[in-house]
Amino acid sequence: MRSARDRGWDVSGAGPQPAPRPAGEAPPKGRSPLAHLLHALNQPLTGLQCSLELAVAGPRPNEQYVRTLREGLELTGRMRILVEAIREVADAQPLDREQFEAVQLDDLLRSAVADLFPVAEAKGVRLLLVSGAPLPLRADRRFLTTLLFRFLDSALSLALEGSDLRIDAAPEREQASLVVAWIPGLPPEHSPFSRPEVGLLLARVGWERAGAEWIHTRTGTLEETIEACTVRLPLAPALAARWP
Amino acid sequence: MRILIAEDDEALAKFVRQGLEGEHYSVDVFPDGEQARTAATEFEYDVVILDLNLPKLDGVSVLRHLRAKKPSVPVLVLTQRTRVEDRVQCLDTGADDYLAKPFSFSELSARIRALVRRSHLPSESVLLAADLKLDRVQRLVERAGRRIELTAKEFSLLEYLMLNLGRRVTRSMIIERVWNLTFDTTTNVVDVYINYLRRKIDDGHATKLIQTVRGVGYELSAPSAPSAPCEAPATEVGM
Numbered sequence: 001m002r003s004a005r006d007r008g009w010d011v012s013g014a015g016p017q018p019a020p021r022p023a024g025e026a027p028p029k030g031r032s033p034l035a036h037l038l039h040a041l042n043q044p045l046t047g048l049q050c051s052l053e054l055a056v057a058g059p060r061p062n063e064q065y066v067r068t069l070r071e072g073l074e075l076t077g078r079m080r081i082l083v084e085a086i087r088e089v090a091d092a093q094p095l096d097r098e099q100f101e102a103v104q105l106d107d108l109l110r111s112a113v114a115d116l117f118p119v120a121e122a123k124g125v126r127l128l129l130v131s132g133a134p135l136p137l138r139a140d141r142r143f144l145t146t147l148l149f150r151f152l153d154s155a156l157s158l159a160l161e162g163s164d165l166r167i168d169a170a171p172e173r174e175q176a177s178l179v180v181a182w183i184p185g186l187p188p189e190h191s192p193f194s195r196p197e198v199g200l201l202l203a204r205v206g207w208e209r210a211g212a213e214w215i216h217t218r219t220g221t222l223e224e225t226i227e228a229c230t231v232r233l234p235l236a237p238a239l240a241a242r243w244p
Numbered sequence: 245m246r247i248l249i250a251e252d253d254e255a256l257a258k259f260v261r262q263g264l265e266g267e268h269y270s271v272d273v274f275p276d277g278e279q280a281r282t283a284a285t286e287f288e289y290d291v292v293i294l295d296l297n298l299p300k301l302d303g304v305s306v307l308r309h310l311r312a313k314k315p316s317v318p319v320l321v322l323t324q325r326t327r328v329e330d331r332v333q334c335l336d337t338g339a340d341d342y343l344a345k346p347f348s349f350s351e352l353s354a355r356i357r358a359l360v361r362r363s364h365l366p367s368e369s370v371l372l373a374a375d376l377k378l379d380r381v382q383r384l385v386e387r388a389g390r391r392i393e394l395t396a397k398e399f400s401l402l403e404y405l406m407l408n409l410g411r412r413v414t415r416s417m418i419i420e421r422v423w424n425l426t427f428d429t430t431t432n433v434v435d436v437y438i439n440y441l442r443r444k445i446d447d448g449h450a451t452k453l454i455q456t457v458r459g460v461g462y463e464l465s466a467p468s469a470p471s472a473p474c475e476a477p478a479t480e481v482g483m
Contacts, residue, residue, distance in 0.1 A: 119431045157430040196430040
């Protein structure tokens with residue numbers, strides 16, 4: 001298994017360089033997460049409506065009704081995921097700064113990676129965490145812990161089996177830079193509205209809610225694509241002053 | 245078992261009622277907060293299912309009243325909200341569990357079973373399931389007298405399964421209680437940890453305690469007779 005750097009990944013935090021041939025469908029740009037999710041909801045909803053209309057249109061063999069019900073349940077399950085996501089985005093409010101405390105992003109990262117390590121191992125994905133310097137933040141610890149888990153959990157789901165998922169965290173002037181990069185596997189079922197892709201979208205919403213900048217890129221060649229999400233958020237002011 | 249449902253959506257209340265009656269619960273449905281508060285105060289219920297957005301008197305007010313009058317009755321709150329803060333507020337107000345709409349009936353049913361069991365359990369420091377013993381204070385686990393090393397997460401997972409001994413728990417319930425997350429993960433993190441736990445708890449024993457409930461989740465069940473170790477006992481290794 002080759003490492004991300006062996007593969008020539010740019011995980012410096014400055015953002016991957018555009019490749020001559022972008023591969024696959026780019027992550028949603030120019031459309032708000034809410035609009036993206038509402039668009040996604042149309043698909044299973046239309047499917048369900050058509051399926052039910054066909055079922056009541058005339059007498060059908062019993063097995064067809066059973067199939068319609070099963071399809072309906074599957075479509076409802078997909079809609080439930082999307083409705084939950086829509087609600088989460090719609091309900092998002094600014095974080096309560098009174099809940100903020102001193103937290104170390106690097107510590108939280110190590111903990112999230114340790115939690116997901118067995119999952120990565122089972123999938124044959126190597127989790128590479130590169131985090132040397134401390135990354136002090138003022139943040140809602142619980143919110144950040146949940147957000148990190150969701151972010152890495154979604155990226156891990158999308159990573160190609162047997163590949164590396166690289167996580168680079170480093171101070172960058174007065175900001176903490178977090179870059180998560182992976183080689184995507186086959187597009188998941190219902191892509192680009194699959195559960196892990198929706199999870200990544202919700203992670204983006206969460207990071208932006210936390211005051212972070214979010215950049216999602218997909219670069220590489222047709223043979224090998226690299227997907228990377230870069231998050232930059234301010235270091236705790238007093239501690240950031242120590243960095244040159 | 246008698247369940248009170250406070251839900252103003254007639255169709256939803258009807259489906260839930262039908263489903264629970266099919267599981268042999270006796271169910272009373274009330275469409276507004278005032279009626280629900282009166283009934284919950286005057287009659288004995290094993291579980292109260294409370295929608296937060298009720299006409300006449302909101303669910304939070306009903307919950308506060310209920311907690312003052314009947315602190316031990318298990319309350320499951322149904323809500324439209326999914327934010328972590330809302331969940332925390334709900335539990336702080338006195339709810340025992342929380343389920344965001346839209347939900348599946350199997351999820352609701354599993355949570356009710358867990359609540360009923362929890363309300364009948366004393367807060368034991370040592371949990372037992374056949375020859376498996378978990379000491380919540382000493383943080384020790386033994387099976388058939390042999391010490392088993394678990395990681396913190398595995399310990400929490402086993403503790404949760406043992407607290408729900410003989411009851412199925414869904415993946416969502418496990419994620420909420422053990423990982424403290426309010427969303428379904430996209431990886432199979434629960435299944436992977438269950439596998440780790442199985443290797444440590446069940447390997448080398450004829451009786452397997454951790455069962456998979458297909459399409460739902462997991463259940464830790466303990467047959468009455470203690471299990472005999474297999475001929476080749478498993479090596480117990482920490483992660």
